[in-house]
Amino acid sequence: MMKRNGILFTGKKVLLxxxxxxxxxxxxxxxxxxxxxxxxxxxxxxxxxxxxxxxIYVEEGGEIFEESLGGEEAxxxxxxxxxxxxxxYIAGFPRYIKKLGNVVGIDQVIQAMQVEQGKxxxxxxxxxxxxxxxxxxxxxxxxxxxxxxxxxxxxxxxYELGKITYMTARGGRGLSCNSCHSxxxxxxVLRTQPLPDLGEVAVAGTWPxxxxxxxxxxxxxxxxxxxxxxxxxxxxPIGSKEMIALEVYIATLAKEKNKKIAIPGLKR
Amino acid sequence: xxxxxxxxxxxxxxxxxxxxxxxxxxAKDAPKGGNVLTYDAAVVAIxxxxxxxxxxxxxxxxxxxxxxxxxxxxxxxxxxxxxxADYVKAIHxxxxxxxxxxxxxxxxxxxxxKGYFATRIKLAGTQDxxxxxxxxxxxxxxxxxxxxxxxxxxx
Amino acid sequence: MAEARKxxxxxxxxxxxxxxxxxxxxxxxxxxxxxxxxxxxxxKIKPAKYIDSITFSLDGKPFTSMKVWETVxxxxxxxxxxxxPGKGKIxxxxxxxxxxxxxxxxxxxxxx
Numbered sequence: 389m390m391k392r393n394g395i396l397f398t399g400k401k402v403l404l405x406x407x408x409x410x411x412x413x414x415x416x417x418x419x420x421x422x423x424x425x426x427x428x429x430x431x432x433x434x435x436x437x438x439x440x441x442x443x444i445y446v447e448e449g450g451e452i453f454e455e456s457l458g459g460e461e462a463x464x465x466x467x468x469x470x471x472x473x474x475x476x477y478i479a480g481f482p483r484y485i486k487k488l489g490n491v492v493g494i495d496q497v498i499q500a501m502q503v504e505q506g507k508x509x510x511x512x513x514x515x516x517x518x519x520x521x522x523x524x525x526x527x528x529x530x531x532x533x534x535x536x537x538x539x540x541x542x543x544x545x546x547y548e549l550g551k552i553t554y555m556t557a558r559g560g561r562g563l564s565c566n567s568c569h570s571x572x573x574x575x576x577v578l579r580t581q582p583l584p585d586l587g588e589v590a591v592a593g594t595w596p597x598x599x600x601x602x603x604x605x606x607x608x609x610x611x612x613x614x615x616x617x618x619x620x621x622x623x624x625p626i627g628s629k630e631m632i633a634l635e636v637y638i639a640t641l642a643k644e645k646n647k648k649i650a651i652p653g654l655k656r
Numbered sequence: 657x658x659x660x661x662x663x664x665x666x667x668x669x670x671x672x673x674x675x676x677x678x679x680x681x682x683a684k685d686a687p688k689g690g691n692v693l694t695y696d697a698a699v700v701a702i703x704x705x706x707x708x709x710x711x712x713x714x715x716x717x718x719x720x721x722x723x724x725x726x727x728x729x730x731x732x733x734x735x736x737x738x739x740x741a742d743y744v745k746a747i748h749x750x751x752x753x754x755x756x757x758x759x760x761x762x763x764x765x766x767x768x769x770k771g772y773f774a775t776r777i778k779l780a781g782t783q784d785x786x787x788x789x790x791x792x793x794x795x796x797x798x799x800x801x802x803x804x805x806x807x808x809x810x811x
Numbered sequence: 812m813a814e815a816r817k818x819x820x821x822x823x824x825x826x827x828x829x830x831x832x833x834x835x836x837x838x839x840x841x842x843x844x845x846x847x848x849x850x851x852x853x854x855k856i857k858p859a860k861y862i863d864s865i866t867f868s869l870d871g872k873p874f875t876s877m878k879v880w881e882t883v884x885x886x887x888x889x890x891x892x893x894x895x896p897g898k899g900k901i902x903x904x905x906x907x908x909x910x911x912x913x914x915x916x917x918x919x920x921x922x923x
Binding site: 425426428429432433435436578579580581600601603611614615617618619656 | 717718719720721723724726727729731776806807808809810811
């Protein structure tokens with residue numbers, strides 16, 4: 389415990405972070421076992437994945453994507469890759485797309501396709517877009533998360549921005565994503581839930597996911613927003629440079645652990 | 657100092673509870689409009705007061721700890737030949753502390769070939785899930801298991 | 812003027828023969844509203860709306876039925892077994908407490 393505090397004793401807003409850590413450590417280190425999932429439970433939840441209500445939304449997203457935009461064929465053409473290479477390519481998002489001049493997520497690619505085809509743009513924060521995003525990402529199921537942050541200067545810069553966003557302590561409590569998700573903190577229990585290693589749980593591979601507490605399909609950026617809300621950090625807008633950068637950084641965490649794409653996921 | 661505020665507001669939403677806190681699904685809090693039926697009353701309604709035997713022929717699978725009380729998987733497998741002469745007529749899923757103790761009833765026929773049923777139910781808090789099984793000969797079997805419901809998490 | 816409800820019927824395993832016992836899974840998007848929750852915006856209680864009965868039929872003949880209450884999860888899932896008698900069509904008919912009726916079908920295509 390002391391050593392942990394010692395490591396944190398570098399940098400500003402330390403007093404607050406220290407108090408936070410020793411509080412959760414004291415209160416809930418032992419509670420960890422109490423709330424850990426047994427193997428039998430883990431098996432049950434794995435079975436639930438096979439009957440995920442979100443599959444219905446993914447199927448619906450596929451129908452809309454096919455009918456209104458031309459499906460995989462049109463997507464491959466837009467991204468200038470072959471249909472055969474499309475799944476692997478999708479598994480590397482977010483990406484710098486030259487003709488869009490930005491590092492973008494799959495949802496922004498869908499929007500760009502709509503603009504190119506003279507169709508009405510679907511809002512990023514809409515059920516229709518969440519379904520289409522989930523469908524397109526599911527085309528990459530079983531592929532390894534293969535984001536390449538060295539591919540060009542733009543994705544490199546986005547990765548750096550993402551890392552800074554992840555590590556910067558801000559908000560009323562002086563917390564950063566790293567405060568709860570760093571390697572030495574994961575496993576500790578906060579509010580009955582063990583804090584997860586975002587690479588190990590493959591956030592980048594398993595979101596969009598069906599959230600049981602929300603009974604709906606949720607995207608990773610929306611999940612980040614929920615977390616920011618609770619940690620009293622000012623929420624970053626969906627589709628913004630910083631939010632995409634955060635997705636880029638978090639994708640590298642899954643890549644490091646050789647995680648695969650498996651959409652839709654199933655989460656608490 | 658700030659410390660106490662930390663615990664309260666790290667996740668601004670709901671209160672920390674390892675054991676269930678009252679929710680609108682519990683009988684005493686159910687406002688008008690919700691179905692209210694206690695576990696005991698439900699059993700009587702189903703069995704008509706007939707004897708119920710605890711049996712390990714009824715395999716009830718539920719999680720020990722439900723990550724989320726809104727979606728708790730329940731799986732039941734009853735050992736039965738499932739022939740016209742001897743089959744599982746119905747499986748009733750009940751809970752001991754929900755305001756409405758009934759969740760779902762399934763009426764099977766020999767075509768089902770197995771005394772199996774699975775679904776997902778809501779649990780207002782830590783309590784037992786009960787499988788009340790009616791066989792074609794009119795007898796009743798039962799299996800019950802406790803499920804701990806944690807209410808918490810961030811986001 | 813409601814859109815047909817979204818749902819899915821799945822057979823497990825996907826490939827089977829006549830005489831096999833398969834799993835028939837049904838998932839449906841439905842709020843399963845208990846009638847005890849308040850709408851955060853209006854402060855009013857959201858009226859109860861939940862599936863209350865389901866029937867599984869093969870070529871129009873029911874072989875499994877269910878009674879369901881609001882205590883079943885939102886966007887519910889139901890799973891039963893069935894011995895495959897031959898080719899046919901499985902239909903799931905379901906109604907909710909407000910009288911809304913829906914139906915979903917899937918062809919049963921055993922190989923051999």
